[in-house]
Amino acid sequence: MSPAPADAVPDAHAFSSLRPFDGARSRRIARAFAPKRLLGNRHDYFYTLIKLRSDPLYPGVLAALRGTRAPVLDLGCGLGLLSHALRQDGQAIPYRGVDIDADKIARGARVAADCGLRDVRLEVMDVGAETPKHCGSVTILDVLQFLEPDAQRALLEKAAAMIAPRGRLVIRTGLLDESGRSRTSRMSDRFANLVGWMQERPCNHPTIDGLRAILENAGLKVSAAPLYGSTPFNNWLLVATPATPGRCTASVRA
Numbered sequence: 001m002s003p004a005p006a007d008a009v010p011d012a013h014a015f016s017s018l019r020p021f022d023g024a025r026s027r028r029i030a031r032a033f034a035p036k037r038l039l040g041n042r043h044d045y046f047y048t049l050i051k052l053r054s055d056p057l058y059p060g061v062l063a064a065l066r067g068t069r070a071p072v073l074d075l076g077c078g079l080g081l082l083s084h085a086l087r088q089d090g091q092a093i094p095y096r097g098v099d100i101d102a103d104k105i106a107r108g109a110r111v112a113a114d115c116g117l118r119d120v121r122l123e124v125m126d127v128g129a130e131t132p133k134h135c136g137s138v139t140i141l142d143v144l145q146f147l148e149p150d151a152q153r154a155l156l157e158k159a160a161a162m163i164a165p166r167g168r169l170v171i172r173t174g175l176l177d178e179s180g181r182s183r184t185s186r187m188s189d190r191f192a193n194l195v196g197w198m199q200e201r202p203c204n205h206p207t208i209d210g211l212r213a214i215l216e217n218a219g220l221k222v223s224a225a226p227l228y229g230s231t232p233f234n235n236w237l238l239v240a241t242p243a244t245p246g247r248c249t250a251s252v253r254a
């Protein structure tokens with residue numbers, strides 16, 4: 001897909017038909033998470049491989065960010081898989097990821113260092129309580145449902161204030177609506193928490209109208225479309241850019 005001009009809002013509908021990475025590309029990215037020892041723990045390798053093979057999330061996010069140069073802050077970054085996908089895609093933008101799960105951050109930081117990824121930082125942070133200072137692009141991928149409504153709204157407003165004139169806010173989230181997909185998303189999130197895949201309890205899938213209202217009130221133009229791939233989940237991709245130039249009300253310095 002050709003990059004959109006850096007100052008246009010990419011139309012999220014253009015990403016709806018994107019497929020997950022093919023086997024070869026998924027393995028190339030996931031290999032970074034394979035253990036060095038023969039009998040080492042392969043959980044992160046298989047988790048990333050399955051995610052990359054089955055979910056069009058990263059093709060969608062890479063397409064949304066392509067053509068931008070602003071540094072990206074990944075809120076709730078997990079293992080920092082997006083940084084690997086970006087570099088593999090030839091996108092060299094500085095990457096900073098934060099997540100509440102200290103174990104994931106330690107493993108992700110070790111892998112990023114072992115791979116020699118440049119301009120990649122991973123840190124422990126509860127984004128429901130604080131956010132780093134940032135001006136650029138922001139990604140929030142499959143994280144919003146873990147925050148209470150007030151914390152979710154506060155995070156979205158803070159993220160909106162961080163978007164540089166040519167930056168983008170890219171959100172992927174399961175949406176709350178009346179569909180069977182929505183029920184499946186909520187059940188699978190609860191299951192992931194119960195079996196220990198996810199430490200945080202999912203509590204609050206947002207609605208599309210609620211998200212639009214918060215982001216548009218915060219001065220962004222929003223484009224939203226489903227990004228299901230072949231998953232049974234009600235996953236949507238939102239891409240937002242400043243409605244007027246001269247923004248980035250948050251400070252750039254970390």
Ligand SMILES: C[S@@+](CC[C@H](N)C(=O)[O-])C[C@H]1O[C@@H](n2cnc3c(N)ncnc32)[C@H](O)[C@@H]1O
Nearest residue numbers: 076077078099100101126127128141142146200
């Ligand atoms: C489904 S995972 C998504 C990880 C990553 N964004 C990705 O797409 O691969 C959700 C992540 O949100 C993180 N998370 C949940 N609540 C958080 C909070 N309050 N602050 C920071 N991270 C949080 C979890 O630790 C987990 O890594």
